[in-house]
Amino acid sequence: MQPRSPKIIYLLFFLSGAAGLIYEIVWIRYLVLIFGSTTNSIVAVIAAFLGGLAIGSLTFGKFVDNSNGKKLLKVYSNLEILIGLFSLLTLFLIPQIKNIYALFSDGSSQDFVLLFIKFLFTILVLIIPTFLMGATLPTLTKHLNLLKNRPQNAVSILYAVNTFGAVLGVLLSAFILIELFGLKTTLIFAALINFLIGAVAKTIKVPEIKSTIKINSQTDFLKLLTPKTSTVILAFSLSGLISIAYEVLWTRILTPTVGTVVYAFSEILALYLLGIAIGSLFYKNYAKIIKSNFLAFAFCEFAIGFFALGTVYLTSNQIAINKNLMVLVVLLPATIFMGLTFPAVIALIAKKEHLGKLVGLSYFANTIGSIAGGFLTSFFFLPKIGSSQSVILLSILNFLIAALFVSKEQKSKFKIPVFALTIIMLIFTAWLFGFKRNSLNENVTQWRINWAQEKGINYLFEEDEVASVFAYRDEKNLDQNLFLDGVPTTGRVGETKLMAHIPILLHRNPKDVLVIAFGMGTTFRSSLTHDIPTDVVELVPSVIDAFTLFHTDSNEVLSNPKGKIIINDGRNYVFLTKKKYDIVTIDPPPPFNAAGTTVLYSIDFYAEIAKKLRPGGIVSQWIWFGSRQDDISMAIKSFTEVFPHVLVFKSPQSTGGLFLEGSFEQIKMDEIKFSNFRSSSKPAKDLAEIYQDFTINEIPTLLIGDREDLTRLIQKAKPITDNEPNTEYFLLRKTFTNSPDLTKVENSQKFIDSIKVGR
Secondary structure, three states, rough: OOOOOOOOHHHHHHHHOOOOOOOHHHHHHHHHHHHHHOOHHHHHHHHHHHHHHHHHHHHHHHHHHOHHHHHHHHHHHHHHHHHHHHHHHHHHHHHHHHHHOOOOOOOOOHHHHHHHHHHHHHHHHHHHHHHHHHHHHHHHHEEEEEHHOOHHHHHHHHHHHHHHHHHHHHHHHHHHHHHHHHHHHHHHHHHHHHHHHHHHHOOEEEEOOOOOOOEEEEEHHHHHHHHHHHHHHHHHHHHHHHHHHHHHHHHHHHHHOOOOHHHHHHHHHHHHHHHHHHHOHHHHHHHHHOOOHHHHHHHHHHHHHHHHHHHHHHOOOOOOOOOHHHHHHHHHHHHHHHHHHHHHHHHHHHOHHHHHHHHHHHHHHHHHOOOOOOOHHHHHHHHHHHHHHHHHHHHHHHHHHHHHHOOOOOOOOOOHHHHHHHHHHHHHHHHHHHHHHHOOOOHHHHHHHHHHHOOOOOEEEEOOOOEEEEEEEEEEEEEEEEEEEEEEEEEEHHHHHHHHHHHHHHHOOOOOOEEEEEOOOOHHHHHOOOOOOOOEEEEEEHHHHOHHHHHOOOOHHHOOEEEEEEEOHHHHHHOOOOOEEEEEEEEOOOHHHOOOOOHHHHHHHHHHHHOOOEEEEEEEEEEOOOOOOOOOHHHHHHHHHHHEEEEEEOOOHHHHHHEEEEEOOOOOOHHHHHHOOOOOHHHHHHOOOOOOOOOOHHHHHEEEHHHHHHHHHHHHOOOOOOOOOOOOOOHHHHHHOOEEOOOOHHHHHHHHHHOOOOO
């Protein structure tokens, strides 16, 4: 029995939305290997994703106006099958992007040209499947309009079910599929969904549709752009810019509250999409309450601005609220009204005979605005204005759009009071941005700023395109710390000094050192005390500015001709550089399970480092005990899978973790070399800044095992790979299995003792 249209179409478009967001989540994760764990990886997918949607909707909007119902469903079926095919092709094409931009860079800088090349080829790889996705909405909208003859309702329901599907796609991929099957299989699963949709769509029974609408196939887009239509579409484009900017900004603002794990970003994205889906679904009821099309769109923009402004109030230390409730309140109200805007726009400009063109044109304008919003947020709003401050500024634009459309209303008795309220909010928000914006950072950071000011402690707060950075130094209490996106990253610890001293003293004659992750600059500074040329790679530009806060000799260190600071993603630098090193020392930023950290723990990464080592070179990895034993074991397993010779050193403090020293040649520890260091030497003095009862001569006493000892202990552990980032995607494992928490002293000591057993 053949299924009948249109109910089955809603189900298929729901599944299509799920597949689309599974692709987006997987693509974002793959692009971390290209852009690093930055806003740029999200913006790149947004640009490619929305760019393809825009071009597809615009192109097919013109095509579908000249098609009948039966032909439209065949077109839709083919579109879904092609989406699956070209999305599968990205599994091969995305890795090739690195090989292309490697022709233009040695990794020594992350300049505009390199970023442009990365963005360009990312868009070229993703443009075809996303173009085909964009074509599906006008195709199905036209088909359903031929059946029901209510364009705005057709758009609202389709948009809603597709977005509800997108919510499911986010949750399925991030919370279940990637952990169980890895990135590659998850993407293949999404492609199978597309193939299923295409197959089912071909079997749908379409009734004979006799359209009474006269279609002029010669009408082009320019002739449809009346002054009213042009104004509406431009406003909708600006609304798209603002909405995507809010998404990126809210992700930054909420990170200190929800954390840096992948599930936090997925939760934010899912709630953002859920709000849009709810709004779109309830447009029919909304239109019954506000019957004027101008006021309906104007009130949407007013509400988006009002609730966006409220998010600044909620997140800026103004009110105590439960963490999960805060995320819900921040995201849902504004996004519900975002979901109402698309059908509200269609109601304003709909012409039955040109519905496909107008839906396509509106979607095109909105998505082009969205692309611009992503880029503006990454390269202007975040580094130049700040996250909370940018939300305030953008809400002003919402109120301006609302005022414009209220002024165009001719009949409604609510025009004057709504206009007056909009102007009041506009003036208030402008005052807030002009005079109060610097006291309205998100609550965790604002609390720290207020605390530092009250105590008279030196501090720094900056935002850039990668992260927000807060750092302080309390001279009186010998306390200092560095926070990225509100999360503590590093403090005054001796392990960051040992990251330099251990491998340098193990190597028979090191000529140069590569440090991956600058942090407070401690490892970089310690390496230079050995008078060895040292390069350090840091992803977050503002982190370097905090160096002078932490070290009194910072100017001397920064002017040392043997030291070089490189702003780039560590993974990318290792891939791109033509240099060879004797020592590479790595300190992935905590938390251990944070999003993006596995790119510095994976087998694939260590294999790339191996290509940059000179004969006898040593790779040093500090494994901080910041998680469960099974996580730590997976990280160790990845290291031992690549390096045939490994020595294991413990930290002087049991909870401080392990130092893995790996090489392709046997590492022989020259204890005489260690013992010859005088207490007056620069390296010895450097270590003594932290340890009062432990000297550089005693480092050999920290040796607890080798590769054989580790292999015996972790033989059942799964290694971390780029395809299976197991320590990032851990929800099911940590829910249904138990493993000792190594942040507890007794557990970490047992783990260390179990390594020693074999010796």
